[in-house]
Amino acid sequence: MDQLAKTIDWLYSLESRGEIYKLERMDAALELIGNPHRRIRAVHIAGTKGKGSVAAMLDSCLRAAGYRTGLYTKPHLMNLAERTRVSGAEIGAAQMLDYIERLRAIYDHAGLALTFFEFTVAMMFLYFADAGVECAVVETGLGGRLDSTNVVTPILSVITPIGFDHMEYLGHTIAAIAGEKGGIIKSDVPVVIGARDPDARLVLTSLAAQRRSAVRLIDRDFSYRSHAPAHRLDYHGLGLEIRDLEIGLAGPFQHENAAIAVASLEALRAQGWRIDEDAIRRGIREVCWPGRFDVVSKRPLVILDCAHNEMSIAALLETMSVELGPGVKPRLIFGCQSAKEWPTMAAMLGRRVRDVTLTRAQPKSPLEPEELVAHFAAHCPARVERDPIRAIERVISELAPDDVALITGSVYLIGEVYPYFLTREGRIGLFAEAGA
CATH class of the missing domain: 3.90.190.20 (Mur ligase, C-terminal domain)
Structure with a gap:
């Protein structure tokens, strides 16, 4: 077995530690490596359905606009490197080996026994900071409030539709689950909310109000008209109208995801990001997100x-x-x-x-x-x-x-x-x- 295979096996062995939902551990882990999460601008995404597709669409559009991006999603399909991509390319095998070995030495010396997910999140933040990404699109793992990625203070939070999943961790009502997902909403950071369930909307908008977060809410501040079965839709936002937008992914549910992604891009444009309509059209059309129909x-x-x-x-x-x-x-x-x-x-x-x-x-x-x-x-x-x-x-x-x-x-x-x-x-x- 070569060194990379042995190192990856060691990393997966950390899964035996289970999951520990304490952000203080993540703060300590990142402090030991120079707090790389504070050196990147991030869009943070949580939700039950569609968050990976929305993340992939945002990344694709930002790249089409000429930005150097980071994309972090989970779980991967075939290999661990898929989770951590810069400008569309997954982290190289030699790079990943180097990062794992360096971080392992640091954390072993400090006596910090990270879980598998904590370790990979730390590696992601350090890799993105080292790579000089201009915008990192970061998907939560499970929930949001106590998810290891939730140490980042993003420039934008995004909540996709809320439903029942992982109830043993997140709660057995939509309101409880929405409360956990809404934990990524930060004070004075805008949030795009794609949830339609009335209970979820109430919880999420209340959290946003408490934290003085400007809200863009689906069916109120942005909407779309699907042209299914054609892979096209019309988007209507607060200051952006795009007709006959072509989607590179199949399925009517991707039209909703595309609308949430475009609303997020509209929110970034309001902050001064240069993302024109041509970049949005190209990014949504060319998005690659395997394993979805x-x-x-x-x-x-x-x-x-x-x-x-x-x-x-x-x-x-x-x-x-x-x-x-x-x-x-x-x-x-x-x-x-x-x-x-x-x-x-x-x-x-x-x-x-x-x-x-x-x-x-x-x-x-x-x-x-x-x-x-x-x-x-x-x-x-x-x-x-x-x-x-x-x-x-x-x-x-x-x-x-x-x-x-x-x-x-x-x-x-x-x-x-x-x-x-x-x-x-x-x-x-x-x-x-x-x-x-």
Whole structure:
């Protein structure tokens, strides 16, 4: 095993420490490396649905406007370097090895036992500061208030739609979850709110008022008109109107994400950032965000989607109806994590597919596929193929040229199977590597 592989294995071993939600630890970790988060200007994004897509769109538009950007998202699909990108390129392998080893030495010497997420957040802030990014787009991990990224004081906060997910950590009501997500709203820092749920809106706008944060609220200060099934929309903001805006991502839910991204760009323009309409159009059109209604084979049609909770499954089903037609029933390959609301997800999907092959993704805490059989079998034929690649090969071998296969249920499942499809195209990774 080479040095990088051994070092990455060590880093992943930190997951055994679990998660510790105390920002004082993050403050201490960053103090030891010169507080790099204070040297960058950041847009901070939280929410239940769409925050990764919004982050990718913002990054794409800022790059189109000529800015040197950092983009931090989680989880990754195939490799850890995807989480930390500068100007669209993921951190290089040699760079990542150097950063991990340097930080490990510093924290070991200080006796600071960071969790996996704390360590990667510290590495991200240091890398972005060293790289001289002009704007970093930073997605929270879980929640917001006690998320390790929440040590940053951003130039703009963004809250995407709020729904039920990670209830064991965030609470069992929309109001409680919104309160946790709204923890990224900072005093006197503007916030864009894309939540429509009345309880979420009340909590978030109240937090913003308490913190004197200027609000741009969806359906009040900005709105959009979708042209679905075309990948186009009209955006209407406080001072910006863009008609027939083309989106590079499929699905009606991406129209909402695009509107939230453009509202965020409008807020940045109000602060003096030079982002013209051409840059917005090019950035939204050229955005790359793999694993979201992602067509990896056209004949037969094979789609990968990272939907992993009720809210994202609902968005996926709407996208299927718009993109494929309401009468099309895909062959489903499904695997999920044990902590998810899988009975509900099974009922939602089972009614809309021809049959399902249940499988088991390796990372984290996967649900055993046998537990899902009865829940799907109430709606469609169900079988088990525990190995994800064998499940894919089995289903694809049974497809006619005009058939459709859908693979979904977990980000980890999509990450595990993506290399299979990239190899078929002669590709290695999802993004270019810095310095390559």
